[in-house]
Amino acid sequence: MASFKETMVKFARAVFVRAQKVLLPACLFCAYFLGIGPMAAVSRLARLLRRRAPENAVTFWKPAAGYEADEAESLEQS
Amino acid sequence: MNILGISCYYHDSAACLVKDGRVVAAAQEERFSRRKNDPDLPLSALNYCLQAGDITMDALDRVVFYEKPFLKFSRVLLGHVQAWPRSFGSFMSSMPLWLGERLTLPLTLKEKTGYSGRTHFIKHHLSHAAAAFLPSPFEEAAILTADGVGEWATTTRGRGAGSGITIDGEISFPDSLGLLYTAVTVFLGFEANEGEGKVMGLASCGQPSFMKEFSRLAEVKDDGSYRLDPGMFDFYGGRMYSPAFTRLFGEPRKPGGELTDRHRDIAASLQKFTEDVLLRLARDLHARTGSRNLCLAGGVALNCVTNHKILEETPFRAIFVQPAAGDAGGALGAACYGYNCLSGRPRGFVMDNALLGPEYTERQIELALAREGLKAEKLPDELLFKRTAALLAAGKVTGWFQGRMEFGPRALGARSLLGDPRNPKMKDILNSRVKHREPFRPYASAVTAERAQEYFDLRAPSPFMLLAPRTRAGAADRIPASCHDDGTARVQTVTKTADPKLHGLLEAFGAAAGVPVLINTSFNRRGEPVVCSPSDALRVYLETEMDALVLGPFLLEKAGPA
Numbered sequence: 227m228a229s230f231k232e233t234m235v236k237f238a239r240a241v242f243v244r245a246q247k248v249l250l251p252a253c254l255f256c257a258y259f260l261g262i263g264p265m266a267a268v269s270r271l272a273r274l275l276r277r278r279a280p281e282n283a284v285t286f287w288k289p290a291a292g293y294e295a296d297e298a299e300s301l302e303q304s
Numbered sequence: 305m306n307i308l309g310i311s312c313y314y315h316d317s318a319a320c321l322v323k324d325g326r327v328v329a330a331a332q333e334e335r336f337s338r339r340k341n342d343p344d345l346p347l348s349a350l351n352y353c354l355q356a357g358d359i360t361m362d363a364l365d366r367v368v369f370y371e372k373p374f375l376k377f378s379r380v381l382l383g384h385v386q387a388w389p390r391s392f393g394s395f396m397s398s399m400p401l402w403l404g405e406r407l408t409l410p411l412t413l414k415e416k417t418g419y420s421g422r423t424h425f426i427k428h429h430l431s432h433a434a435a436a437f438l439p440s441p442f443e444e445a446a447i448l449t450a451d452g453v454g455e456w457a458t459t460t461r462g463r464g465a466g467s468g469i470t471i472d473g474e475i476s477f478p479d480s481l482g483l484l485y486t487a488v489t490v491f492l493g494f495e496a497n498e499g500e501g502k503v504m505g506l507a508s509c510g511q512p513s514f515m516k517e518f519s520r521l522a523e524v525k526d527d528g529s530y531r532l533d534p535g536m537f538d539f540y541g542g543r544m545y546s547p548a549f550t551r552l553f554g555e556p557r558k559p560g561g562e563l564t565d566r567h568r569d570i571a572a573s574l575q576k577f578t579e580d581v582l583l584r585l586a587r588d589l590h591a592r593t594g595s596r597n598l599c600l601a602g603g604v605a606l607n608c609v610t611n612h613k614i615l616e617e618t619p620f621r622a623i624f625v626q627p628a629a630g631d632a633g634g635a636l637g638a639a640c641y642g643y644n645c646l647s648g649r650p651r652g653f654v655m656d657n658a659l660l661g662p663e664y665t666e667r668q669i670e671l672a673l674a675r676e677g678l679k680a681e682k683l684p685d686e687l688l689f690k691r692t693a694a695l696l697a698a699g700k701v702t703g704w705f706q707g708r709m710e711f712g713p714r715a716l717g718a719r720s721l722l723g724d725p726r727n728p729k730m731k732d733i734l735n736s737r738v739k740h741r742e743p744f745r746p747y748a749s750a751v752t753a754e755r756a757q758e759y760f761d762l763r764a765p766s767p768f769m770l771l772a773p774r775t776r777a778g779a780a781d782r783i784p785a786s787c788h789d790d791g792t793a794r795v796q797t798v799t800k801t802a803d804p805k806l807h808g809l810l811e812a813f814g815a816a817a818g819v820p821v822l823i824n825t826s827f828n829r830r831g832e833p834v835v836c837s838p839s840d841a842l843r844v845y846l847e848t849e850m851d852a853l854v855l856g857p858f859l860l861e862k863a864g865p866a
């Protein structure tokens with residue numbers, strides 16, 4: 227028979243798994259409307275204020291950076 | 305030295321093992337999980353690679369991941385900001401995945417495989433570039449990569465020489481030729497990341513009468529660099545195109561809806577637009593590098609029509625297209641980069657075939673047959689080729705399962721479904737009995753390398769079925785099922801050295817039927833991954849109207865109607 231401690235651990239884990247199922251979407255929902263939303267507003271405002279000038283460039287190529295991965299650089303995830 | 309490359313978490317995950325400089329194994333996870341385009345951490349593919357290399361996780365010197373997760377996450381987050389509030393659905397579905405495994409790969413690897421050594425991360429397009437150049441036969445070459453999007457980059461150009469790769473230019477999100485192609489694919493009622501090949505097939509049935517509209521989607525410079533009109537696309541808002549796009553092209557086609565000339569013409573215009581951009585990019589790259597050789601990778605490089613036009617219409621004289629040009633090939637690129645660039649070891653491996661997947665012994669095949677209660681004839685090679693050729697010449701749809709499975713989306717004679725190209729109805733037969741594809745989609749062909757020029761106007765060998773030349777005058781009458789509506793054909797050239805069995809069969813078919821050409825399509829049912837094991841092959845054989853199956857030396861035939 228399972229000990230009291232084991233039962234409690236299982237119970238706590240079950241509560242955690244269920245809470246996570248509700249909490250994660252709730253947190254994401256809040257993050258989307260309270261975090262991403264204001265960021266979107268600021269970014270749109272910034273875009274309005276700094277309208278892209280008509281492009282006269284002869285190319286849309288940009289210089290590439292970060293493609294010389296060596297031992298140290300390649301250990302970074304960003 | 306053992307290096308494992310991994311690509312996963314987006315589309316079509318894969319693993320690849322480089323052992324002392326040789327790519328000894330590479331496979332997509334979908335082939336084992338039987339879940340098409342499986343994006344999960346490729347644990348089965350990884351285990352297969354270790355087995356094939358006869359090593360354990362402890363023996364790995366490095367694991368190299370095919371992209372930089374944090375960098376990609378920054379783009380995804382910013383994309384959701386820019387598409388707020390339309391990005392709500394995409395945000396809610398993608399974030400749990402990001403916060404789960406995607407940002408914690410070293411931890412996940414440790415938990416699931418016990419690996420606690422060094423994990424490296426190289427940029428997505430560097431993985432594509434490495435997959436294109438490092439296993440190529442060229443000492444030096446120009447490199448072009450183009451796909452939907454990696455972290456930020458969508459197109460890169462550079463040069464490879466010796467064991468080094470230099471990327472000197474990039475075009476970045478949201479400007480993406482691959483995403484434009486996908487947006488039009490979705491508009492035409494096909495699935496993103498799945499239907500692009502169908503649209504390429506549809507294009508051969510239409511006329512490019514929408515070029516004016518396409519010129520409004522993107523501004524293209526003389527050097528091929530481009531910028532999309534952001535008002536036309538909506539990459540995070542559920543569907544990929546905007547209302548302005550719909551105003552320009554009319555109502556989108558519903559999935560499964562009727563295909564009209566308008567849809568065919570939009571597809572043909574998309575194809576022409578893609579060709580124009582890639583030809584400009586290639587010409588400019590040639591002018592910059594002066595190289596005769598071009599290496600291509602990224603999903604856009606699966607466009608075999610464009611690849612052949614690059615050979616016809618630019619000064620490049622030789623081309624190597626990574627057979628796993630999509631993201632699965634990123635695992636191979638990452639592993640090769642780990643060996644040649646991170647470890648500084650010289651190149652010595654040339655990928656002259658794509659047979660890097662699992663193979664099965666005769667005993668395993670016999671066991672699979674016994675499990676199904678089937679009896680098969682075991683034949684020596686020459687007789688097997690002759691008997692199979694006779695079946696094919698009699699119009700039988702035949703499965704061809706030999707040796708190691710292919711790496712990449714194309715079946716190249718290891719897990720293939722074969723048919724007689726002389727029969728103009730062969731496409732319909734394959735469709736109605738096994739493949740159940742859309743009727744407009746063409747089938748590819750395999751031909752002996754020695755006789756390819758008799759049938760196709762090929763500018764270079766096409767071992768990976770990634771070139772689509774024009775068929776020669778007169779050939780269309782002899783092999784009508786191989787020809788697409790626009791007079792081109794997707795071709796695999798087969799040499800005796802690269803694949804003695806398929807080559808032997810093609811020669812035997814040539815002797816029996818007069819043409820050393822066979823329709824060669826992937827051995828699977830619609831919506832399923834290509835078969836991997838003998839049991840997978842037997843399941844398709846038994847559950848469809850295939851006529852015959854060759855499993856290694858064993859030949860099975862279904863009894864004809866009484």
Ligand SMILES: [Fe+2]
Pocket residue numbers: 428432451452453454602603630631
């Ligand atoms: Fe990619």
